[in-house]
Amino acid sequence: MRRRELLKGMASTAVGVGWLAQGQAVASATPCPAHHVVRIAAFAFSPARLSVQPGDTIAWINDDFVPHTATAVDRSWDTGEIGQHECVVVEVTAAMTRDYFCVYHPSMTAVLIFGEAGDS
Amino acid sequence: MKLSSIVVAAGIALASLGTAHANAPEDLNDLQIAHVAYTADNIDIRYAHLALAISENPAVHAFAQTMLRDHTAVNEQALALLDELGAQPQDNFLSQQLLEQSQKLVDEMSALRGEQFDRRYAENELAYHQAVNRLVANAFIPNIEHPDVKQLFEAGLEIFLAHERHAEMMVKDLQ
Numbered sequence: 001m002r003r004r005e006l007l008k009g010m011a012s013t014a015v016g017v018g019w020l021a022q023g024q025a026v027a028s029a030t031p032c033p034a035h036h037v038v039r040i041a042a043f044a045f046s047p048a049r050l051s052v053q054p055g056d057t058i059a060w061i062n063d064d065f066v067p068h069t070a071t072a073v074d075r076s077w078d079t080g081e082i083g084q085h086e087c088v089v090v091e092v093t094a095a096m097t098r099d100y101f102c103v104y105h106p107s108m109t110a111v112l113i114f115g116e117a118g119d120s
Numbered sequence: 121m122k123l124s125s126i127v128v129a130a131g132i133a134l135a136s137l138g139t140a141h142a143n144a145p146e147d148l149n150d151l152q153i154a155h156v157a158y159t160a161d162n163i164d165i166r167y168a169h170l171a172l173a174i175s176e177n178p179a180v181h182a183f184a185q186t187m188l189r190d191h192t193a194v195n196e197q198a199l200a201l202l203d204e205l206g207a208q209p210q211d212n213f214l215s216q217q218l219l220e221q222s223q224k225l226v227d228e229m230s231a232l233r234g235e236q237f238d239r240r241y242a243e244n245e246l247a248y249h250q251a252v253n254r255l256v257a258n259a260f261i262p263n264i265e266h267p268d269v270k271q272l273f274e275a276g277l278e279i280f281l282a283h284e285r286h287a288e289m290m291v292k293d294l295q
Contacts, residue, residue: 043282065197066190066279104186107285 037061038110040068040082040102045110052112054094061087068104072097143213145259150269151202153260155209156218157276158198160252161191163222167241167248170229177238183245183290187283194276201272239294246287253280 033055039046041063052058060070062082070088071078076097079088081104092112102108148156164187171184202209229240256277264270 042278064279065275066193103182104189105282105286106289107282 048110052092056092057089059087059089068102070100071103073099150264150266151210152212156214159215159218161195165191171241174237180238190279242290242294246291249284
């Protein structure tokens with residue numbers, strides 16, 4: 001699987017726990033970044049509603065044999081073409097447009113939800 | 121021509137093949153069905169090239185580029201599968217009928233320009249995908265014998281249904 005990173009590298013998946021240099025676990029004041037996966041299959045984004053926080057990363061993986069994109073509806077962010085079995089990773093920012101779609105197949109739509117826990 | 125008339129005409133043209141001739145779409149074997157699919161893909165690729173050459177509308181161009189991209193991908197998958205199976209697609213009455221009808225449409229659309237062309241192309245894409253999707257869903261998939269060929273057609277139908285939805289959007293935007 002060929003991977004392309006758009007922005008920064010992938011973050012760890014640990015949530016809500018920080019570590020001191022001495023190895024003691026403490027509760028973090030802010031959630032640690034999470035890594036999410038959105039699969040593109042049968043012309044749909046799954047999950048279509050994804051709960052995220054700034055600093056998280058999202059990996060779109062295309063399981064269809066035609067290419068797709070994940071593109072903000074105002075074109076402010078865009079994964080570019082994602083071919084079959086390819087993966088593109090984007091870092092979530094606070095100002096990021098929530099609604100997105102596939103430029104090649106505009107009936108494919110999805111949304112990023114800020115401020116809710118868990119994926120829908 | 122009204123869109124509803126185009127859809128009805130396309131549907132009748134495909135359905136009448138079963139009543140006017142000895143063979144019907146349901147009677148085709150897997151290799152003949154593969155040939156029809158390959159032909160149908162190439163017809164839409166041809167329409168897409170025509171749209172890219174004549175239309176000046178960016179949305180029409182975007183749709184045509186998607187048709188080129190996707191139908192080419194489907195054909196590549198189909199040919200790869202047939203190659204794996206050591207088989208060749210078989211020409212048949214339905215492929216020939218589709219080609220004959222498509223030539224008439226190419227001749228008609230080639231004479232149009234501007235918004236007239238765009239609307240005719242969009243209407244034809246919607247009617248074409250509706251007719252082909254009905255054929256694939258009702259006549260082909262239920263009768264395909266080889267499981268890998270059936271799976272390919274099921275995946276193909278997902279793609280063509282997305283094209284139908286996209287064509288619907290394009291028709292509305294051009295009205």
